[in-house]
Amino acid sequence: MVEGARLPEVDRRALLRTAIMLVGGSLAGVPSVALGATSDRFFTPAQFAIMSEMAEIIMPRTASPGAKDAGVPDYLDALMTNWASDQRQAQFRALFDEAGGVGFMNLDDAGRVAFMRNFDAGKLRVWDPAYTKFKELVLTLYYLSELGATKELRYELIPGKWEPWTEISPDAPAWAV
Amino acid sequence: MFDAIVVGSGMSGGWAAKELCEKGLKTLVIERGAHIEHGADYTDSLSPWEVENFGMVPEEEAAADYPIQSLCYAFSTANQHFWVKDSEHPYTVEPGKPFKWIRGYHLGGRSLMWARQSYRMSSMDFESNAEDGHGSDWPIRYEDMASWYDHVEKFAGISGSTEGLAQLPDGQFLPPMELTGAEKDFKSKLEAAWPTRKLIIGRCAHLTEAQPHHEELGRISCQYRSLCERGCSYGSYFSSLSATLPAAKRTNNLTIVTDSIVHSVIYDPQTGKASGVRVIDAKTKEGRTYEAKVVFLCASAIPTAQILLNSKSEAFRNGIANRSDAVGRYLIDHLSGVGGGGIYPSSQSHYHRGRRPNGFYIPRFRNVTEPTADFVRGYGFQGGVLRENWRRGVTRPGVGAEYKASLRAPGPWRLGMGGFGEMLPRWDNRVTLHPSQVDKWGIPLVHIDCSLGENDKKMIASMRADIREMLERAGCTEINVGEHYGGVGLGIHEMGTAHMGVDPTKSVLNKYNQSHDVPNLFITDGACMASGGCQNPSLSYMAMSARGAHFASEFLKEGKI
Numbered sequence: 001m002v003e004g005a006r007l008p009e010v011d012r013r014a015l016l017r018t019a020i021m022l023v024g025g026s027l028a029g030v031p032s033v034a035l036g037a038t039s040d041r042f043f044t045p046a047q048f049a050i051m052s053e054m055a056e057i058i059m060p061r062t063a064s065p066g067a068k069d070a071g072v073p074d075y076l077d078a079l080m081t082n083w084a085s086d087q088r089q090a091q092f093r094a095l096f097d098e099a100g101g102v103g104f105m106n107l108d109d110a111g112r113v114a115f116m117r118n119f120d121a122g123k124l125r126v127w128d129p130a131y132t133k134f135k136e137l138v139l140t141l142y143y144l145s146e147l148g149a150t151k152e153l154r155y156e157l158i159p160g161k162w163e164p165w166t167e168i169s170p171d172a173p174a175w176a177v
Numbered sequence: 178m179f180d181a182i183v184v185g186s187g188m189s190g191g192w193a194a195k196e197l198c199e200k201g202l203k204t205l206v207i208e209r210g211a212h213i214e215h216g217a218d219y220t221d222s223l224s225p226w227e228v229e230n231f232g233m234v235p236e237e238e239a240a241a242d243y244p245i246q247s248l249c250y251a252f253s254t255a256n257q258h259f260w261v262k263d264s265e266h267p268y269t270v271e272p273g274k275p276f277k278w279i280r281g282y283h284l285g286g287r288s289l290m291w292a293r294q295s296y297r298m299s300s301m302d303f304e305s306n307a308e309d310g311h312g313s314d315w316p317i318r319y320e321d322m323a324s325w326y327d328h329v330e331k332f333a334g335i336s337g338s339t340e341g342l343a344q345l346p347d348g349q350f351l352p353p354m355e356l357t358g359a360e361k362d363f364k365s366k367l368e369a370a371w372p373t374r375k376l377i378i379g380r381c382a383h384l385t386e387a388q389p390h391h392e393e394l395g396r397i398s399c400q401y402r403s404l405c406e407r408g409c410s411y412g413s414y415f416s417s418l419s420a421t422l423p424a425a426k427r428t429n430n431l432t433i434v435t436d437s438i439v440h441s442v443i444y445d446p447q448t449g450k451a452s453g454v455r456v457i458d459a460k461t462k463e464g465r466t467y468e469a470k471v472v473f474l475c476a477s478a479i480p481t482a483q484i485l486l487n488s489k490s491e492a493f494r495n496g497i498a499n500r501s502d503a504v505g506r507y508l509i510d511h512l513s514g515v516g517g518g519g520i521y522p523s524s525q526s527h528y529h530r531g532r533r534p535n536g537f538y539i540p541r542f543r544n545v546t547e548p549t550a551d552f553v554r555g556y557g558f559q560g561g562v563l564r565e566n567w568r569r570g571v572t573r574p575g576v577g578a579e580y581k582a583s584l585r586a587p588g589p590w591r592l593g594m595g596g597f598g599e600m601l602p603r604w605d606n607r608v609t610l611h612p613s614q615v616d617k618w619g620i621p622l623v624h625i626d627c628s629l630g631e632n633d634k635k636m637i638a639s640m641r642a643d644i645r646e647m648l649e650r651a652g653c654t655e656i657n658v659g660e661h662y663g664g665v666g667l668g669i670h671e672m673g674t675a676h677m678g679v680d681p682t683k684s685v686l687n688k689y690n691q692s693h694d695v696p697n698l699f700i701t702d703g704a705c706m707a708s709g710g711c712q713n714p715s716l717s718y719m720a721m722s723a724r725g726a727h728f729a730s731e732f733l734k735e736g737k738i
């Protein structure tokens with residue numbers, strides 16, 4: 001359909017499974033990492049863990065799904081392979097290595113949240129290119145994910161009409177798009 | 178041998194083809210790009226999470242292959258196949274004179290990705306060149322166009338409100354879309370502060386109420402998805418693929434060839450007429466020719482000039498139909514890319530539902546109701562007042578449950594608006610063929626030498642000042658007015674490169690869109706425009722194409738060509 005289309009993540013994983021079958025392998029006994037849990041990820045396990053945690057702290061599970069529930073870490077990891085430039089990839093690795101280097105993952109839950117609050121404010125203050133893009137992507141992937149768009153916010157594929165001035169209650173969620 | 182050849186299948190080519198076919202002419206449409214199947218090649222059924230990379234084209238691919246195209250808001254993975262690869266279709270510009278050329282080479286052309294705003298030019302627009310001396314006097318006046326505007330509006334389906342404004346004539350409208358309450362409020366503030374300024378709902382090529390003649394073509398009313406730039410499977414907005422080409426096809430007079438790049442028009446010195454066109458197959462690079470009694474160039478302004486300039490013969494050493502040396506000259510665009518916005522004070526207990534693919538319009542007031550000493554001609558504004566969504570959180574510090582909760586509710590109302598100004602036609606702003614560089618099909622590259630003039634720059638400054646003043650008077654806070662990018666092209670309204678005029682020594686086309694020099698060669702795309710007004714021009718191309726096709730068919734019948 002689209003010229004130069006790249007395989008979406010699910011197809012890539014399906015191909016990996018097929019490849020294993022083709023060389024006479026069996027899925028039994030294949031470690032889960034080979035099936036897409038981590039081995040075909042862009043980020044190292046340490047980077048992925050930090051990235052997931054940071055995303056979840058920005059958009060935590062509350063009464064509605066959080067970033068992890070919505071699949072943000074996997075989406076973001078796939079974007080690194082399917083969208084990000086070499087420079088962007090290096091920026092993002094460095095961002096999560098930086099947080100890891102100062103012991104982010106060694107903190108308890110409250111400590112991580114406190115860390116992120118400072119980290120977020122500091123990075124936005126200097127308009128750090130890696131972090132500002134990361135935050136933009138976390139919001140984009142969360143609110144445009146199926147759960148984010150339909151459970152946290154509201155979404156209609158086919159509104160069918162235009163209502164330019166409707167009354168809403170104070171707790172009415174916004175439209176995702 | 179065909180009766181007619183139409184080069185290009187976009188806004189103008191689709192109309193020329195439909196009209197010629199309906200008049201019984203066996204018509205060949207030649208499209209340089211690939212076939213696009215209405216519906217099947219669209220991605221308008223996808224929800225955001227189903228769109229590849231959430232719409233984001235890979236950064237390195239965008240930088241390498243789409244550095245210009247990616248400047249357009251509508252460019253995404255969901256419609257990447259609608260944009261040319263800049264890397265594959267290069268052009269050169271004069272150093273220091275950026276021209277950003279947004280293109281779609283495929284069946285339907287840019288009628289698939291257009292922003293669908295549809296406005297008539299007015300009496301003052303057809304008289305402006307004569308009045309202030311810029312460009313060539315139009316050989317036609319509004320009265321020559323009015324019935325053709327009626328004709329194309331009825332078929333295309335243009336939604337709008339009747340306003341009785343001299344600078345923006347009313348038309349054959351489908352019901353208007355409605356303004357939001359905040360927009361109505363802004364309208365009343367604006368019209369109170371400046372009694373001769375008006376804010377109206379945008380006029381757009383959407384079926385707000387599909388009529389039987391629309392439904393016959395498989396078109397239905399707009400469903401307010403606002404996914405238009407992906408193509409609309411419902412045919413709710415006008416495009417060549419939803420409307421004109423299907424109408425042409427049902428006459429059984431239409432033939433379409435795609436992947437066929439027109440190299441040049443063939444001139445027959447015996448008859449003094451064009452005998453057809455030379456084509457290069459985009460895939461095999463083989464050459465072939467097509468013959469017809471009449472040739473319509475609707476390739477869009479710059480490629481139409483390129484074809485003319487590349488059609489050299491003994492009789493036309495500087496390109497066919499170019500005895501005036503006006504081909505390629507007077508390149509104009511609309512002065513666009515000046516925008517501003519702010520938070521608008523309005524009801525927090527009201528919201529909108531559905532996605533209106535349209536906004537408000539503030540018709541031209543400069544040098545209409547408000548004389549301006551600084552510059553000639555004027556500009557209009559397009560915009561909207563809608564509530565912000567989660568995107569307001571991107572730049573805002575904060576993490577966690579409270580931050581998330583704060584982004585859950587609809588945000589404040591935001592007023593955003595941008596100007597579209599009339600760029601003056603200037604002899605020096607021109608398209609030529611590159612003296613040595615050719616594309617991968619051996620066709621000389623286009624070289625664009627085009628810059629803003631003094632009048633244009635003053636107008637841009639005035640648009641910025643007006644935006645700020647109107648936002649302030651509306652009570653906006655957090656006002657931000659952007660800088661203009663300094664170049665030309667991003668209005669995506671290229672015009673003027675084979676303009677109509679009275680004097681055959683100074684212009685390319687006569688009042689029938691017929692070339693002065695070659696009687697069976699017609700041009701009805703943006704190239705024909707002697708001036709651009711400040712209105713989005715597609716509706717004028719439609720009307721011009723239908724009108725030109727009418728005269729071509731009459732002249733054929735009468736044996737004049």
